[in-house]
Amino acid sequence: MKIVVLVKQVPDSTEIRVDKETGTLIRAGVPSIINPDDLAGVEEALKLKESMGATVTIISMGPPQASEMLKELYARGVDECILITDRKFAGADTCATSSTLAAALNKCGYDLIIAGRQAIDGDTAQVGPQTAERLGIPQVTYVDEIKAVSDTSITVKKSLEDCEEIIEAKLPVVLTTLSGMNEPRYMNCNDIVDCMGKQVTTWTFDDLGIEESKVGLAGSPTKVHHTFTKEVSANTETFQMPADEAAKLIAKTLKEKQLITK
């Protein structure tokens, strides 16, 4: 079985700070990491590889420097890493990204596709389902556990707001995985050394046989009108006083606003 995992390199959004003077993001020094939901997908694929003898291929779309991140995945035990990179892909929204990924998936072949539910930079959760649609195959999103796999189907547990569903899907299928579903394995030192010698396959626009109008900014129906950072509220009243006085003031305010009721 050929398992393909879609992986994105993202800035660690918990480390991002806003420059209050300029109102822009401070991206310098922010580490790039493998998107957590995607890493859970890699781990699930590796577990399947161990239990049933699958091959694990990683596909990532991003700038050339993402190949360093992909090399690290060799140390975890994946078989092949493919980086899709081209200036023509820049500015892609989820619609264009899914078209590009689908073209790459058709080129490399697949039996099972795993994608992280959502990336921590964009948080859209749209690329997985949209890639499934482009390929014309089913999807199961918010997968919390892979329970069983056969040659023709897979059984998973999906996590919803108020319940869990045990779902059987015919292969091939796109699963989107949640970061809490497993603990990604540690890499050992030997594997890290070994992975430095391995090569990441690079595919550019010309390798994918896709129309230019379907990728990058041109293939993106959503456009960024403008961006902004949150303005600081000017109407905060701040108090510094002894604890008992603070408690009295809070209680008095809540009473006035009828938030304390008998």
Add this chain to the structure above:
Amino acid sequence: MAKFEGYKDIYVFVEQKNGEIANVGYELISEARKLVASIPHMDYKVVGILLGNNIKNKANDVIAHGADKVVVVDHELLKDYSTQFYADALTQVINEFKPDSLLTGATVLGRDLAPRVAARINAGLTADATKIEMDPEKKDEALLLVTRPTFGGNLFGTIVCPDTRPQMATIRPNVFSMDAPDANRSGEIVEFTPEFNDTDAKVIVKEVIEKVVEGIDITKCDILVGAGRGSEHCLEMVEAVAKELGGAMCVSRAVVDDGFADKAIQVGQTGKTVRPSLYIACGISGACQHVAGMDKSDMIIAINRDPQAEIFSVANMGFIGNVEEILPALKEEIIAAKQA
């Protein structure tokens, strides 16, 4: 001539499960009413789309909540949600009725369905919108300005779809408020019968396991007392204050990551969105990703020992101090205030 011939009105996908309509659909209808009211010259309607089986009798509820028209798709294949059949049906509704925009709740279901449909029709879809307005500079079209947080809530982007229709967006539950229903409202109910080319289900739900609900649903609480890393060692104090106020405790992501609380009560971008009447933030630094989940609360009181804490920028009242000293005193004051 209009840029998109035939595309008109704001449609809302009305999510239901076992015949019970989720509030988020009504929240979106209430917001859509405000949007159409802002462009009276366009003469737009608010239209609900209701998919299910034996569901037609619910259409009047959708009208009572503010829809001018409801498209009902009643089919046995739509009894329970499936990506395949719901996407097929919704795509056909879009092709037939030509919505100018389509809003969907950013629930697990909505985030499964909307991207699939958007890809099929190559329409632009903006995820997890927190604000939607009509572009005031466009007089002859209803261009939506859709604002959403990105980079963990550190940056906001306003997204437009100038070249495709419908303009699609998902919106989380509780982001918009729901207006009270009016049973006297009248509206049109249109039935639509989809054609399913492939009735062979590719994905089958074998079993549904209800999650054991531990504690209460924080999204439905009117008063919340939030704990952050600065109060995770004294959660019992936070909980005691919440209890005296008749509310519940919620937490920031840090508290969940540190293993002190369950994810079910986490507020923020990767947790739940809440909009209670009162939110008391105790020892919460106010990282953007947390604030994105609670900044629509009517009143926010923050207690933090760090005068520079970001939480003070969204609070109505900020107290620089030690939660361990203030919370026990506050509990006593609340008890006293109730007796007064």
